[in-house]
Amino acid sequence: MHKIPLGNSGLEVSEIGIGVWQASSEWGASDEEVVQAVEKSCELGVNLFDTAEGYGKGHSEIVLGRAIAKVGREKVMVATKVFSSHLRYEELQKACRASLTRLGIKQIDLYQIHWPDPWEQIPLKHTMKAMEKLYTEGKIRAIGVSNFAVRDLEEARSCLSKADIVSNQIRYNLLERQVEEEVLPYCKKNGITVLAWSPLGQGALTGKYGPRKLPSEPARANNPLFSKHNLLAANRLVKVLKKIANDHGKTVSQVALNWLARNPIVVPIPGARNATQADQNAHSVGWKMSADEAREVERACEEVKLDYFLR
16 A cells, blocks of 8 residues: 655555544444454555544544554554544643543544634634644644635644644545635645545445435435435436446446545545445555546536535
């Protein structure tokens, strides 16, 4: 598995990672299956695993901790996130200690702010100083953010003096490409790695769902991508992905993930509910679609017209 730099941190991560949100009640995956997914991922060279204290109220971190104990700490780059309700200076310190305990480790490789604070209006300078304190104390190896716009990134970086932000975790997939206008160019210019969450549109890009086959899980059912209108629009793109998949002996999901990973600063972090899905995710990289195929995907994307108002 090819490794790429994580921003300017000096750390290297696999060109595809795994999100561990599945280890929570929102998805219904069993803990043992998620542990097996982590084991299989490590076996195939994946080393980046993303979780958060907000996933299942910390349960996802506990499950990832169990997996780390089985595969060995040296094989895992741990990325976790502090929730936006814990961004006060002292609370953030406590949140980090709690995450370390749940994970069963002494140091977090990448500690991220899950969302900019929309409710408490805590000055970002306090939050970033707390992050920098954790960095200088050695409790974390690198500072990241999640769901930050360019204006948020610039303010956050201006509050740091001994470190810099090395990653921004954002929603990015073939159906939802709004970040390409501002966030992606800014990250590329400033050497910030982009971790793409929901790289398969929570499954809308797998070919599994359609207007006559809607999801039942709450996390998907509440996502506007899964309205009948949007699924019909998405399926026009899925047909193109399926053609490319057949030509390469791959799945639709693998083609959608491969398209994202073509960008050298983007690391997709799809979820994996079991070892089979982990295997499929890992084999999304290590091959290349042709330039003509990539252009074909682009043209199909341009024809997709989503409507977030319709449910």
